[in-house]
Amino acid sequence: MTVDIKVIRAGQMYRYYLRETVVGDGRRPARTPLRAAQEQAGVPAGRWMGRGLAALGLAPGQEVTEAQLRNLFGERGRHPYADRTEADRLAAGDSPKKAFKAGALGRRVMVTGVDFVFRPQPTIYLLWALGDEETRLVIEAAHERAIERVLEWIEDEVAVIRYGKDGIYRVRPPGGLVAARFRHYEARSGMPLLHDHLLLSVKGQRLDGKWGSIHTLALHENTVAASALYNEIVAAEVCEALELATEPRIVTAGRRPVMEIAGVPHELIRWTSRRSDQIAACLEDLEHEYVTAVDDDGELKFLPVVSERARAKLNQMAARKTRPPKHKTRPLAQLRKEWKESAIATSGVAVDIINSLLEYARAAAAAIRARVAAVVDVALAAVDVAATVFVMNEGGRFHRRHLLAEARRHLALVLRGRRRDPDLDDQIVAAAISTHCLDISEPKTVRGLEADYRLYTARWALSDLPARRRPPTPAPDPDRQPPADPGEPAAPRPPGQDAGEWEVPRIPPHYERAVLAGAVVREQLRTTTATRVWGRAYDVVAHQQAAMPEQLLAPAAAEVEHDDQEPEAGRGEAIDMTALRALRKSRTDVEALDLTADRLRRLQDAFAKAGDDSRVRADRHAAQADADAVRPVRPVRPDDQRSHHPQQPDPRQGPQAGPGR
Numbered sequence: 145m146t147v148d149i150k151v152i153r154a155g156q157m158y159r160y161y162l163r164e165t166v167v168g169d170g171r172r173p174a175r176t177p178l179r180a181a182q183e184q185a186g187v188p189a190g191r192w193m194g195r196g197l198a199a200l201g202l203a204p205g206q207e208v209t210e211a212q213l214r215n216l217f218g219e220r221g222r223h224p225y226a227d228r229t230e231a232d233r234l235a236a237g238d239s240p241k242k243a244f245k246a247g248a249l250g251r252r253v254m255v256t257g258v259d260f261v262f263r264p265q266p267t268i269y270l271l272w273a274l275g276d277e278e279t280r281l282v283i284e285a286a287h288e289r290a291i292e293r294v295l296e297w298i299e300d301e302v303a304v305i306r307y308g309k310d311g312i313y314r315v316r317p318p319g320g321l322v323a324a325r326f327r328h329y330e331a332r333s334g335m336p337l338l339h340d341h342l343l344l345s346v347k348g349q350r351l352d353g354k355w356g357s358i359h360t361l362a363l364h365e366n367t368v369a370a371s372a373l374y375n376e377i378v379a380a381e382v383c384e385a386l387e388l389a390t391e392p393r394i395v396t397a398g399r400r401p402v403m404e405i406a407g408v409p410h411e412l413i414r415w416t417s418r419r420s421d422q423i424a425a426c427l428e429d430l431e432h433e434y435v436t437a438v439d440d441d442g443e444l445k446f447l448p449v450v451s452e453r454a455r456a457k458l459n460q461m462a463a464r465k466t467r468p469p470k471h472k473t474r475p476l477a478q479l480r481k482e483w484k485e486s487a488i489a490t491s492g493v494a495v496d497i498i499n500s501l502l503e504y505a506r507a508a509a510a511a512i513r514a515r516v517a518a519v520v521d522v523a524l525a526a527v528d529v530a531a532t533v534f535v536m537n538e539g540g541r542f543h544r545r546h547l548l549a550e551a552r553r554h555l556a557l558v559l560r561g562r563r564r565d566p567d568l569d570d571q572i573v574a575a576a577i578s579t580h581c582l583d584i585s586e587p588k589t590v591r592g593l594e595a596d597y598r599l600y601t602a603r604w605a606l607s608d609l610p611a612r613r614r615p616p617t618p619a620p621d622p623d624r625q626p627p628a629d630p631g632e633p634a635a636p637r638p639p640g641q642d643a644g645e646w647e648v649p650r651i652p653p654h655y656e657r658a659v660l661a662g663a664v665v666r667e668q669l670r671t672t673t674a675t676r677v678w679g680r681a682y683d684v685v686a687h688q689q690a691a692m693p694e695q696l697l698a699p700a701a702a703e704v705e706h707d708d709q710e711p712e713a714g715r716g717e718a719i720d721m722t723a724l725r726a727l728r729k730s731r732t733d734v735e736a737l738d739l740t741a742d743r744l745r746r747l748q749d750a751f752a753k754a755g756d757d758s759r760v761r762a763d764r765h766a767a768q769a770d771a772d773a774v775r776p777v778r779p780v781r782p783d784d785q786r787s788h789h790p791q792q793p794d795p796r797q798g799p800q801a802g803p804g805r
Contacts, residue, residue, distance in 0.1 A: 146264065147294075147371035149364060152257040152343065158218040161259070165341055166190060166213070168328050170473035178210040186475030188327055193292065193342070195299055195320025199349050200224055208324045213343075216322070220252040221347050221357070249347045250355030257346055258363055260370070262291050263339035264378045266413045267405035271382075273336035273483045274412075275502050279386065280480075284338070286381030291340060294374050295323060298344075302366045305348050305356035314359070314594070317348030321358070329476050332468050335416040336483050362596075369545050372552035376564075379403060383561030386502065389509035390561040403556050407508030408501065415491035419466075426462035427455075434458060509561075518559045520568060525554055526575035531662035534602040541584065541601050547573045580604070580665075604665060 152158060163172045168187035172178075182189055190208035197204060200223060202212075212224035223229060226247030233243035263269070264287055272283040299321050304314040323344040331337035346358040379390050382405070392401035393410070404413075434454060437445040446454070488495050497504055529550045533542045551572040555564055581600040587593045 146262065147367060147374050148261040149367045150259045150261075151255055151360065152217055152259055153254055154218055154220045154256050155254075158256065161343070162210070162213060162218070165259075166208075166326050168326075168473040169330075169332075178213075179207075185473040186478075187329065187473065190324050190326045193295060193323045193325050194344075195296075196317065196322040196348065197320075199319050200322060202322070208326075213324065215247070216324075216345055216347070217256045217343060220254065221249050221256050221345070222252075223247050223249055250357070253346060253357050255346060255357075255360060258344050258360055260342040260344060261339055262287070262294070262342065262374055263337060264290075264382075265375065265402065265404055266416060267408040268378065268382055269336055269338040270408055270412050270416070271386075271405065271501060271505065272338050273480060274487060274498055279502055282385045283382055286378055286385060287338060287340070289381055290374050290378035291325065291342060293377050294370050295321070295342070295344075297373060298363070298366070298370065302362055302370075303348065304359050304362055305350055306359050307350070307356050311359070315350060317358070318351055319349045321345065321348060329479055330473070331416075331419060333419045335418065336479070337416075365543075366545050369549040369552065372549045372556070373569075375403065376552050376556045376559075379405075379556065379561050380559070380563045383509070384563060386506070387509060388505050388561060389512040390556070391508075391512065392557055400553070401557070405505055405561075406512055407505035409493050409497065411492050412487065412498075415487055415493075419468075422466040423459065423462045426466050427459055430458045430462055431455070512560060516560055518562055520555065520558055520564070522568075522571050522575050523579075525551065525558075525572045526579060527665055528662045529554055529572055530576040530580035530602060531665050532658040535658035541599055543599065544573060544577070544596055547576050547581075547600075551576075 152161065162178075164170065166172075166178060167181045168185040170185045172181045173184075176184075179189060190213075191204075192202050192206045192208055193204060197206075202224060211227060215222040215226045216224050219226070229247040230243045233246050234240065238246070264272075264283070268283060272280050275283075299317065303317055303321055305317055307313050307315075321344060323342050326341045326343070328339050328341065329336070344358075344363075346360060347355055348358050349355055383389055389406050390403045391406040393404050394401050431450050434446055434450060435444075435448055439445050450458070484498065487493065487498055491498070529547055533546045533550050534540050537546060548569060551569045554572070555569060577600065580603055582603045583598055584601055585597075585599045
C-alpha cells in the first residue's frame with residue numbers, strides 16, 4: 145500500500161511528531177521555533193486542510209503554527225485558538241476552570257488524531273527526483289490533488305462520530321474534518337521519497353453543534369480503499385498532465401502486479417531499494433527460524449510452512465530490526481543534485497536515459513495508448529472484483545469496503561493512467577453485490593444494519609474447480625536441507641550456509657487462486673448466460689486487456705496469417721478462437737490471465753498439486769497423532785524429506801507453481 149496509518153496520542157507520541165515529523169523527519173534543535181526549524185531542514189511549512197476548518201476559524205492552505213498543533217493534538221483535543229479563548233474568558237472574569245473548559249472541543253481524549261502517510265508509486269517520485277523543475281511541480285500538484293480527493297472521500301463516506309451509550313449512534317460529520325499536512329522529501333536511507341504526513345484530528349462537529357470524536361476504527365478499516373483511490377488518482381493526474389501511461393509490473397511472483405509509469409527503467413527502482421534489500425535479507429533469516437523453531441519437547445512451535453499472515457508479521461519484525469537512524473535533512477535542490485549524480489554513478493542506467501527520463505516515458509506511453517483501448521465493462525469488472533475478494537478474504541466473507549478497494553485496483557489496471565468517471569468504482573461494487581454476492585449479515589446492533597458493515601459472500605461456489613493430475617514429484621536436492629518433520633528436532637544449519645540458501649516452504653499467495661477463480665467464473669457465465677452477458681463481452685473486453693504485464697501481450701503480427709487454422713484438439717480449450725481473432729484485429733492487448741487456455745491450465749495444475757501436497761501432510765500428521773505419545777527420535781527418512789521439501793516447479797509452469805498449501 146502507498147497509504148499508511150498510525151494513531152496519534154497525546155503525550156509522548158505527540159511530542160515525537162512535534163520534534164521530528166513536522167521538520168521533515170529530521171531532529172528539531174531544542175528551543176528552536178517551528179518555522180525556523182523547518183527552514184533549516186529545507187521543508188515547507190505545514191498547511192491546514194479539510195472542510196471543517198471554517199468552524200475553527202481556520203482557512204485551507206493556512207500555515208500550521210506550533211501553538212495550534214499543541215492545542216489540537218497535544219492537549220487532548222482543544223480548539224487551535226484555545227489559548228486566546230482562555231485569555232479572553234479570564235479577562236472577562238470567568239474562573240480558570242470555566243475559562244479552560246471554554247477552549248475544549250467536547251470531551252478530552254487521549255487519541256487525538258491519526259497520521260496518514262501518502263507516497264506515490266516509485267516511478268512517479270523517480271520522475272519527480274530526476275526530472276526538471278517543471279516536472280517536479282506538476283507531480284507535486286498531482287500529489288496534493290490526490291490527497292485532497294482522498295480526504296474528501298473520507299469526509300463523505302468513511303468518517304463517523306459516535307455518541308450515545310456505548311457509541312450506539314453514528315453520524316457523518318456534516319461540517320467535515322480538520323487535518324494538517326507536512327511534506328517530506330527523502331526516506332531514511334537518503335533515497336528520494338516524496339511523501340506527505342496528513343495529521344487528521346479526531347474532532348468533528350455534529351448537527352447540533354456539539355463536538356464529538358471520530359471513530360478511528362472506521363479509518364483503519366478503510367485504509368486499503370483509501371490507498372487504492374490515492375494510487376489511481378495520482379497516477380491519472382500525472383499521466384494526463386505529462387502525457388504518460390501506466391503499466392502493470394510483477395514485483396513478487398504470484399502476487400498482484402503494481403501499476404508503474406511505463407518507460408521508467410526497473411533498474412532505477414532497484415537503485416532506490418536499499419532499504420527493501422536489507423529487509424528481504426533479514427526476512428529470510430526470520431522465516432528460517434520460524435519453520436525450524438521447536439519447543440522443549442522437540443515439537444515444532446509453528447507451522448512447517450510460512451503463511452501470508454505469518455510472513456506479514458515477520459516482515460514487520462525485519463523492518464524494525466533493520467531500521468536505520470535518521471540523519472540531518474537537507475534542502476531539496478541539494479538532494480536532487482545528489483540523487484542524479486548517484487543514479488548516474490550507481491544505478492547502471494545510461495546517462496542519456498536519466499537525463500531524458502520524461503521523453504523515454506512519453507515514448508512508451510504513446511506506444512501503449514496506440515495499442516490499448518481502455519474500455520471498462522461494469523458487468524465483467526464485477527465478476528473479477530467479486531471473485532478476487534471472495535478468494536482473498538478469510539472464509540470467503542467480506543464487506544463493501546473490500547469490494548471498493550478491489551474495484552479501484554481493477555480500474556487502475558484497466559485505464560492505464562486515464563481519468564475515469566468519479567462514481568465508476570461505486571457502479572462496479574453495486575453490480576458485484578447485486579449479481580454475485582449474497583448478504584449473510586445477522587445484525588444484532590444498529591451498526592450491523594449499516595451498509596458499510598453488511599457481510600457478504602459469493603453466490604457461486606468454487607469448490608468444484610476441475611482437478612488435474614499432479615506431475616511427477618521431482619527428486620529432492622541433496623544439497624538442500626528441509627525443515628524438520630513435526631515432532632523431531634530441527635536440523636542444524638550447515639556451517640557457512642546463509643539463510644538465503646535454504647528452501648523455506650511458503651503457502652502460495654491467495655492472488656494466484658483468485659486469478660483462477662475469476663477465470664472459472666467467467667467461463668461459467670460465458671456458457672450459461674451467453675446472450676445476456678457474454679454476447680457483448682468480447683466487444684468491450686478491453687477492460688481486461690489492459691490489465692496485464694507487457695511480456696504477456698498478444699502474439700506478433702507474423703502469427704496472424706495462421707488465424708484461419710483452428711487449433712488442434714487439446715485439453716479443454718477455455719476460449720474460442722473467433723473471439724481471440726477479433727481482439728487481435730482491434731489492436732488491443734490480450735489478457736493472458738483470462739483469454740489464454742494454457743495459462744488457466746497451468747494455474748489449475750499448480751493448485752491441484754498444492755492441494756495434493758496439503759492432503760499428504762494432513763494424512764501423515766493424523767497418523768502421527770494416533771501413534772504412541774512417546775517414540776524415539778529418528779533421522780529424517782527420504783520419503784519424509786520428499787514430502788517436506790518444496791517442490792521444484794516445472795520450467796513450463798512459470799512462477800505460479802509453488803509449494804503445497
